[in-house]
Amino acid sequence: MSSNEFLKHEGPWSDANDPLMCSDTGGWRTKRPIVDKEKCIFCGFCAIYCPIQIMEMVENSYFSPDLRFCKGCGICAKECPKNAISMVAEGDF
């Protein structure tokens, strides 16, 4: 960067060390996905189809969503072949 004699300072937007922007998308949620650990057959369909890619493998036996960012779209519950995920209204928690 210092080799550039015209632009001494490239501007804050080019600094890749800054932390990435991140919204509190978990706050948008109206329904919360609840995974039934016993029914889960660990196929991974919820993980690949989740638009936010927040389904995490837990102990190589079931998947669990990261509720900080889950927008509650319900794709995981719809695509689960064993219906192991149910969408429960946020007001119940």
Place this chain on the structure above:
Amino acid sequence: MTEKKKGKLTKVLDYLKHDDPFSKGVSFCPGCSLELLLRFIPQVLGNDIVITGTPSCSAPVLLGQNNQSWHTLSYFGTLMTGAAANATGLVRYYKKAGIKNTVVCFNGDGTAADIGFGNLSGAAERNEPFIYICYDNEGYMNTGIQKSGTTPFGASTTTTPFGSASKGKNLRRMNLGLKMAMSKIPYAATATLSDLDDLAKKLLKAKEAKKRGFAFLHVFAPCPTGWGYATENTIEVCRRAVKTNYFPLWEAVNGKIRMTKTVKKPQPVSTYTELIKKFAHLNEADLKILQDDIDYEYCMLGGLSVLESECQLPVSSED
């Protein structure tokens, strides 16, 4: 803990070899298929890709806001009229500078089919070595759901509303993928998000074909906000679009079309339209027009896929 019957992990996870460069809380609507596609591409192709794109639903996230970024990829934002021309410039710069990477021109259907089609057509003619990905949500969703060239017959949008004077779009949609395949580019394909292994294979093939020239991917990406369906149905809409031949999956290597997924018993298009509110007003006669259009395009694809093997060309081909 009792022994549990475990299924096999889906093979799609094997394609996701790279990290997800996006931060987790990204400002896309819940159930957005574009978000799934955007996170999928760098996980398959690698994080060294350079994305160039235009004002669209993808731009607020890809471009960043104020002075912060949502992701760690390289992005070059440009205007809708010059998307492919800018990608051409980037490719030529990287070639001259000796930098080996992949340029991905990532646009919506408004840019690819309507506003930036001239550039796209020109880049295909010059056979520029980059990947052009068009995510087709059948309208200008970011500006408020106006109709575009790929909006299908009968769809209700804000510029072709359903009411007393208008009954949705009264024109047929254009088939962008077929148009590009007819340009005889090294690789053209259609893909959708219900078949992610198919999409991953096509992305990798496009990266391979980029060494020979232009690669084009037409990805069907439904929009829950603009089309009016429940957010959990995003993948189901994609699946039914394939099953009704509304959006057939094929690839064309040097213009030779091959179906990558054939549906044995295609369902009537009403099984697809019943999910979506923008088609809710269609009656039997309208559905028949839509069905005839789909059948016509599918017949044409089927004919083209056998054309080269059946036709004996008078002059032997170059390769």
